[in-house]
Amino acid sequence: MLQYPKIDPVALQIGPIAVHWYGLTYLAAFGLFMLLAHWRLKHEPFASVQGAAAWTRRDIEDMLFLGVMGVIIGGRLGYVLFYKPGHYLQNPAEIFAIWKGGMSFHGGMLGVIASQYWFARSRGKPFLQVMDFVAPCIPTGLGAGRIGNFINGELWGRPADATLPWGMVFPQSGSLQPRHPSQIYQFLLEGIVLFVLLWLYARHPRKPAQVSAAFLVGYGIVRFIAEYFREPDAHLGLLALGMSMGQWLCVPMVVGGVGLWLWAERRGTPQATTGNGKTA
Structure with a gap:
């Protein structure tokens, strides 16, 4: 059984200015996107356009x-909308209080798509x-965010068997029961394996x-x-069929991804470029 290391969420303090580790993980996510996107320019069909x-x-x-x-x-x-609609309906001003926390990956994904x-549309490029x-x-970038969650000691896992070698006590959970370090699981699955x-x-x-369809299905x-290893939101708990809200939001994601992949399989040919630089 391991003890969660007490990590100061502030990485650097210069007078009144505090640089948080969580902010640095976001910067790392943006930097990784820039690096990988430049490598992606060498892949087809982008390299030939x-x-x-x-x-x-x-x-x-x-x-x-x-x-x-987005x-x-x-x-x-x-x-x-997904996690606390009733609360924010009664307290609409708190919708803008993002410094208090509260972000949804699935909502963020829809924002990115939009x-x-x-x-x-603005660049005249095919959306797909x-x-x-x-x-x-x-x-x-998702993996970097999970490292930030671990540093902050948030989104801890469900209770684990006391014999689990990497079971970890998160004092922030309000108990000394060993738990799954689900942030690390998600870092490995969402960040490394999926990538x-x-x-x-x-x-x-x-x-x-x-x-795109492979990403939807994979994630x-x-x-x-x-x-299954992450503690569900306290105000929601487990929903129908013993599934968390995160799992229920993944169901249409996987179904939509499979449908999109099959639609693409029937619809066209592998992306290639023609002599005039347009994709065919």
């Missing part, structure tokens, strides 16, 4: 900026191609939307599994 439709560094920067806005706005609204749709470009660059599988899958020519599955 020429002329006005060519992919550039400016495209990556704009996608990141819009994606960050994560913040969508993540907050998702938490409000932001990238805006990007695709934009999403296929972005998808493999996301898991490492490796999706990156390798995206390296080969795929039909439009299939890389939905690994998150569904991880939720």
